[in-house]
Amino acid sequence: GESVGLHLPTLSVQEGDNSIINCAYSNSASDYFIWYKQESGKGPQFIIDIRSNMDKRQGQRVTVLLNKTVKHLSLQIAATQPGDSAVYFCAEAYRDGATNKLIFGTGTLLAVQP
Amino acid sequence: NAGVTQTPKFQVLKTGQSMTLQCAQDMNHEYMSWYRQDPGMGLRLIHYSVGAGITDQGEVPNGYNVSRSTTEDFPLRLLSAAPSQTSVYFCASSFGPGGEQFFGPGTRLTVL
Numbered sequence: 001g002e003s004v005g006l007h008l009p010t011l012s013v014q015e016g017d018n019s020i021i022n023c024a025y026s027n028s029a030s031d032y033f034i035w036y037k038q039e040s041g042k043g044p045q046f047i048i049d050i051r052s053n054m055d056k057r058q059g060q061r062v063t064v065l066l067n068k069t070v071k072h073l074s075l076q077i078a079a080t081q082p083g084d085s086a087v088y089f090c091a092e093a094y095r096d097g098a099t100n101k102l103i104f105g106t107g108t109l110l111a112v113q114p
Numbered sequence: 115n116a117g118v119t120q121t122p123k124f125q126v127l128k129t130g131q132s133m134t135l136q137c138a139q140d141m142n143h144e145y146m147s148w149y150r151q152d153p154g155m156g157l158r159l160i161h162y163s164v165g166a167g168i169t170d171q172g173e174v175p176n177g178y179n180v181s182r183s184t185t186e187d188f189p190l191r192l193l194s195a196a197p198s199q200t201s202v203y204f205c206a207s208s209f210g211p212g213g214e215q216f217f218g219p220g221t222r223l224t225v226l
Contacts, residue, residue, distance in 0.1 A: 045217070
């Protein structure tokens with residue numbers, strides 16, 4: 001809810017502009033990455049994913065870019081709309097022995113100005 | 115499909131009380147998990163289950179118990195609530211541990 005948005009990095013954009021949200025991941029062994037959107041008072045919602053054998057993946061109005069060299073992930077939202085206002089966070093997945101691990105980032109608050 | 119449902123939506127407990135957070139999914143997912151979300155810390159995994167009868171600890175399991183008697187249900191029990199357990203709790207499910215996870219709406223818990 002509202003408390004999740006406190007102390008988060010904030011990206012403020014004008015309606016209609018493109019948004020770029022960045023994420024640095026920690027484990028070079030991570031082979032699967034996911035972007036989630038979380039609106040106030042709701043659970044996280046899947047947006048798009050990408051596997052480590054790809055550099056780019058496109059969805060509807062969203063594109064995820066993966067740079068494994070610098071362990072960086074970005075989410076691009078085209079023609080940002082007020083309904084895109086939310087907290088966005090990335091998650092990285094990797095195998096740890098017999099267990100699959102999924103680690104979430106702390107999130108970025110996207111504020112769309114009308 | 116109702117997806118992932120959680121009850122209650124809000125709860126206030128006193129220190130030392132116990133309670134169970136309920137989670138159910140109707141998507142026949144094998145993998146279910148519980149997370150807590152605190153300001154500035156992202157989602158942290160408490161416990162997870164790869165199928166009925168199988169559970170394992172996540173990153174922050176202390177003070178919580180889980181069980182998985184059916185594929186559909188994955189309750190989270192707080193044995194003796196502490197103020198440090200004040201948080202928003204999310205249940206999630208997926209076909210497998212590395213795939214897209216579907217989250218419930220969350221339970222906001224306050225421990226006084």
